[in-house]
Amino acid sequence: MRKRNLIFYLVFLNIFFLSLNSPKVRAHASTNMNLAFNFNSQKLNVSLTHAVSNPNTHYILSVTIRVNGTLENSETYTDQPTTSTFTYQYNVTAGIGASIQVTAVCNVFGTLSQTIMVSDPNAPPGSFSLSSDAGNPDNDGSFNLIWTDSLGADNYSVYNHSSYIVGINQSLNQLADQNALSPLQVQGFLNDTHYIVVVAYNRNGNRTSNVEIVNVEITPGGISDGPVSIAGYNLILLLGSIAIVIVIVFRKKLRI
Numbered sequence: 001m002r003k004r005n006l007i008f009y010l011v012f013l014n015i016f017f018l019s020l021n022s023p024k025v026r027a028h029a030s031t032n033m034n035l036a037f038n039f040n041s042q043k044l045n046v047s048l049t050h051a052v053s054n055p056n057t058h059y060i061l062s063v064t065i066r067v068n069g070t071l072e073n074s075e076t077y078t079d080q081p082t083t084s085t086f087t088y089q090y091n092v093t094a095g096i097g098a099s100i101q102v103t104a105v106c107n108v109f110g111t112l113s114q115t116i117m118v119s120d121p122n123a124p125p126g127s128f129s130l131s132s133d134a135g136n137p138d139n140d141g142s143f144n145l146i147w148t149d150s151l152g153a154d155n156y157s158v159y160n161h162s163s164y165i166v167g168i169n170q171s172l173n174q175l176a177d178q179n180a181l182s183p184l185q186v187q188g189f190l191n192d193t194h195y196i197v198v199v200a201y202n203r204n205g206n207r208t209s210n211v212e213i214v215n216v217e218i219t220p221g222g223i224s225d226g227p228v229s230i231a232g233y234n235l236i237l238l239l240g241s242i243a244i245v246i247v248i249v250f251r252k253k254l255r256i
Contacts, residue, residue: 033114035102037092039121044092046102047085055080061107067094069101094118119152124205126151130198130212137217141189147182150200150207156180160196165211168199189216 032049044065052058059080065073073090080086094100096118103113119126128150134143145158158175159168175186178201194216198209 031104031106031110031112033102033104033112035100035114035116037094037100037116037118039094039096039118042091042093044090044100044102045087046090046104047087048080048104049085050080050104050106051084052080053083055083058108059106060104062105063088063090064103064105065090065092066101066103067092068099072100096120117149117151121152122204123152125153125200125202125207127207128153128198128200128209130196130209132196132212132214134214134216137215138189139216139218141216141218142185142187143189143214144183144185145196145198145212146184147198147209152202152204153200153207154202155200156182157199157201158184158186158196159199160194162192163195165195165197168197168206168208189214191216191218 034047036045036047037043038045046063048060050060056079060077062074062076064071072092072094075088075090092100098118099115100118101113101115103111105111128148130145130147132143132145147156150156155178156176157178158180159165159172160175161172165172175196176184180198194214196212196214200207200209
C-alpha cells in the first residue's frame with residue numbers, strides 16, 4: 001500500500017511539473033495601429049502593423065471608421081500590401097473635438113481599435129493631468145509616471161526639481177526631451193521631496209501638467225514597494241526540492 005501511495009505522489013508531481021513547463025501557443029501575430037488626421041485636408045492615415053508570412057492568405061480583412069459613433073467609412077480587402085507595416089488613407093469629415101474611432105479586423109483572428117480626438121491645428125496642446133504609482137513615501141526611488149493625453153500634442157518632455165516648479169527654465173532637471181511616452185518608468189531618485197511635471201508640445205506652443213510631488217525615503221535594508229514574485233524557474237526548483245523531500249520521507253517510511 002505504501003509503495004502505491006509513493007507511485008501516486010510521484011505521478012502527480014510529474015504531471016504538475018509538466019503543466020508548469022507547457023509551451024505557450026501564440027495564436028496570432030502582434031498587431032499595432034497608429035492614426036494621423038489632417039484637419040485641413042480632412043484625410044485620415046491609418047498605419048497598421050500586422051506581421052504575416054503570406055499577405056494573400058493572412059491579412060486585414062476590413063477597416064471601419066466611425067466619427068462620434070456614427071459610421072463614416074468601411075472598406076473590405078482581399079489581401080494586404082506588405083507582410084508587416086502599411087498605411088491606408090481615407091477621406092473623413094470631422095470637426096474640431098470630434099472622436100474618430102478605427103477598427104481593423106483580421107481575416108484569421110482578432111480585432112484592434114484605436115480612437116483619436118480631432119484637435120484645432122492652430123491651437124496649443126490641451127490640458128492634461130499627471131500622476132504616479134509611487135508609494136507615500138516611496139521606499140526605493142523607482143516608480144512610473146502616468147499622464148493623460150493632451151489634445152493636439154505631438155510629443156512630451158519630463159522635468160523634475162527639488163523645489164516646487166512654477167515655470168520651465170534651465171534650473172530644472174530634464175528626464176526626457178520631447179520623446180516621453182506614458183507610462184514612463186523613472187528610477188534612481190534619492191531621499192528627498194521631488195517635484196515633477198510633464199510638458200506637452202506641438203507647433204503652436206506647449207502646455208504644462210500639474211506638479212506631481214513624490215517623497216522618497218529609502219532606509220538601509222528597506223523592502224522594495226514593488227510586488228515580490230518568484231520567477232518561473234525558481235518556482236520549479238522550489239517545487240522540485242519539495243518533491244525530493246517527499247520521496248525521501250516515503251522511502252524512510254518504507255524501510256521502517
